[in-house]
Amino acid sequence: MEGIITRVAGPLVVARGLKETKIFDMVKVGHLKLMGEVIEIRGENYSIQVYEETEGIGPGQPVYPSGEPLSVELGPGLIGAIFDGVQRPLDVIEARMGAYIVRGVEYPSLPRDKKWHFQPTAKKGDRVVPGDVLGVVRESPLVVQRIMVPLGIEGELTYIEEKEATLEEVIARINGRGVSQYAPTEITMLQRWPVRQARPPRQKLPPEDPLVTGQRILDTLFPVVKGGTACVPGPFGSGKTVIQQQLAKWADADIIIYVGCGERGNEMADVLLSFPELKDPKSGRPLMERTVLVANTSNMPVAAREASIFTGITIAEYYRDMGYHVALMADSTSRWAEAMREISGRLEEMPGEEGFPPYLGSRLATFYERSGSILCLGSQGRKGTLSVIGSVSPPGGDLSEPVTQATLRVVKVFWSLDDRLASQRHFPAVNWLTSYSLYQPAVDAYAGKRIAPGWKENRKETHRILQREAELEELVRLVGVEALSPEDRLIMEVARMIREDFLHQNAFHEVDTYTPLEKQYLLLEVILKFYTQAQEALKRGVELARIIDLPVREEIAKLRYIPLTQKEVFQRVIDKISEQL
């Protein structure tokens, strides 16, 4: 039944007379038919958050129900696309409507006219259950989309055919339990899923393998695993977005979902313009061929920003269910929380801390809880992972604020970005003393087996030296550097090498931007070799000044720019250390 608007307050519209409409149903608001979602029902009054600017909407205008919750379209065509927070295709809108986003426009999220080559992997007569793969479509040179039996449908395949088909053409029929009891269910390549509901796995599994990012401080000191969660809090300019983009570029995931949530338009333009040029280190193919972008920038409507996170994670789950390693970056979850706060304020809900709604913590938790390593739905035993990395933008860089604190309660990795490091242009500005990763044991075990048995020892030694440096710095502040013993001054010198020649990493240098695990190990190994030999030399009575001035140190500093293909260089430097000491 059509409703009537009774109140408009910014992105919040209240309407009456929407009888059959359910909570979280989509509606169309006003003469402009703006997209909205019912977020509260109180008696006659339906509160609607509107995903577009509401200027020109007023009491007396109609509201049209849709009878459906906010859902995303899932199917071939997602890869390489860019959507707004409610999955409108921004590239299509730009092509048709020009540079500015016009209100009330409606295009299908996925192209309806494009034909895809559907290649069955199941055959007629097979018994299939939800999650079983029926066939595949090559969506991009990097990604094969697996078309799965939708939830709620199972039975016998009575028809399946290899063909060139559009999203809405029938590619298979299943006889059994399904939408209708009387006729076989027709399956197309297009499915829908309500974004606020997690897609179910068959089983959750403990995550184990590292998500290799090629960022030295992350992989070596504070690793994240495939299926894990991490957060990157830091004040403005501390490097959150660069870290997220580095992960989107280099993380060894099959699929990347990048959600630009309430941040800059130019950052999305940057991704859009650079990803088609950048090459995936494994396959040599453009990175865009494994990427889906969700962009609801800061100047776009705030309610759609609230939805963007859910849109992104639902698309991510869909690929996870195919058995892929998916990584989702959300930049920034604080803007998402603020969108919630704004809507909550308009609803006149009782505010919690700093005006955020009391359910802030539980919302954040439901989002991060959709990550994980899983056994996929269906009978075929695929495994998939979904890793989630969220940026947090604490006001004034103050980590005691509600969003940071609520996030820290759920995520397992904390990359704490430091204003002081950023202002010295020490990037990534991850503070090595306060950051942590609860996945360290898992990654130590993995790297110990696959990379080098000494991995864990080196990592621990590195942590120890950095910790010791911090203590010594305190001391220096009181008594000056000359008062330290030569051993302690050596530690400070080595810590400086670790910081400058290992932890510091330039995202804009062609070689330095990505370091494989093996090279990470070698770099540390060289520095720590230098340390042990220097310690011995000190004991033999060699002067510290001479050790510090050794020419080999300049060569150690350059190693980070040497690609792993020239492994012999690393050995040569190790030999020189022994020679010169």
Added chain:
Amino acid sequence: MGLLRGFAPRNDISGRVFRLPLKEYLTVKDVFGVKDIFGPLMLVEAVEGVTYGELTEVRLPTGDIRRGRVLEISDSTVLVQVFEGTLGIGTDNVRVRFLGKGQEIPVSRDMLGRVFDGEGRVADGGPPIIPEKRLNINGSPINPCARDYPNEFIQTGISTIDGLNTLVRGQKLPIFSGAGLPHARLAAQIARQARLIAAGEEKVGGGATALSGFAVVFAAMGITFEEADYFISEFRKTGAMERAVLFINLAEDPPIERLAVPRMALTAAEYLAFELDMHVLVILTDMTNYSEALREVSAARREVPGRRGYPGYLYTDLATIYERAGRLKGKKGSITQIPILTMPEDDKTHPVPDLTGYITEGQLILSRTLHNRGISPPVDILPSLSRLKDKGIGKGKTREDHADISNQLYAAYARGNSAKELAVILGEGALSPTDRLYVEFSERFDREFVQQGETENRSVEETLNIGWRLLGLLPRKELKRIRPEYLEKYYKPGTRG
């Protein structure tokens, strides 16, 4: 979207645009029925057909007309925000007229060279503008797909900007200042000296290459008469006035008007940039005054306050202003924004600078310490940043070594400054010999790199060469941020003294 199904046949693949029926939109409605007045707001009895965001006229018994905007609306009442303030308004005999449209501004090429007040009315005594178009001042969000990435180097002639916090065309780069600091002089110097240096052209100082036509749109919000006058006479003196458009709301003008000023300015800028193909430099000053006006309205509405009383939506609100900078694919023009704001108590974690920094593409921060030491312009490079620098510099744009030397100068200056702090506590003697070199570096950096005259217009080459000269103070093995080949080519040790 899932909901498509409810509205369209499933095979509908064409895009459809819904437009509001014109007759609904363009009707004027009148009401006598002011109920409450509080702060800059009025609660008015509802009339049929009024919509959110609509422009209103409040007609007083005296004949006075004030303008306002619908902030919230229900079927019984309308909340109106009055731009010129509610002083002198009663509930009797006041007629509120709803104009059936949002706030608009007339635009035309003839705006160049003209001054407008905070309401967008001609304020220089000249003839009215004959509009080419009337545009809604709120604009529409730019589709991120339509953006072209800003990557063309703008030479400002100022070393701390060109060398370390490079400005590019289409960037939004604010100046964070403090009360009494010379932000106006810096902004004027940028507006005066800014020019684009196309690759291949000779990069010599003093503006050997032609200014590639920056028009200036200047929006003043609650600044003093003197400051506004400084800008205007600057523009007159340098001949910039004839390609400038000014919107002026002074400290004594109605505060609520300030909410519209930057939006009018940007609407004019968009017209000049994207319809008339101009490169536009927009100066917005002072965004702290703007934010205070927003806070006033929020407080009057009794909204749950965020930090320091500012509303929770300050971020989003500021973003709808700052994000209107940029370049668009297929368009020749561009909008470069230099917002200026004063940090209360020089505190960059105050909500206005903080949220600004989260939206803009970097920030130039002025330092009181440097100012007091007589360094000018007192740009504190350490917390300053240009996020778009990396795309605007390097071979073919400025010089191959630019990125490396900039990183190295930062690292060295930071180390020099912390060594200096240590020396203050423990004396020079407590420093290692290398740290003593760093101290000298950082002192000379302030005097030779940061310090420059108000009319001194350095080419980027000069700037980089000063950088190399200073790095010569440090031993070569300290310069780890610079690629060996550039060290080979540019490093000359030991120019001490």
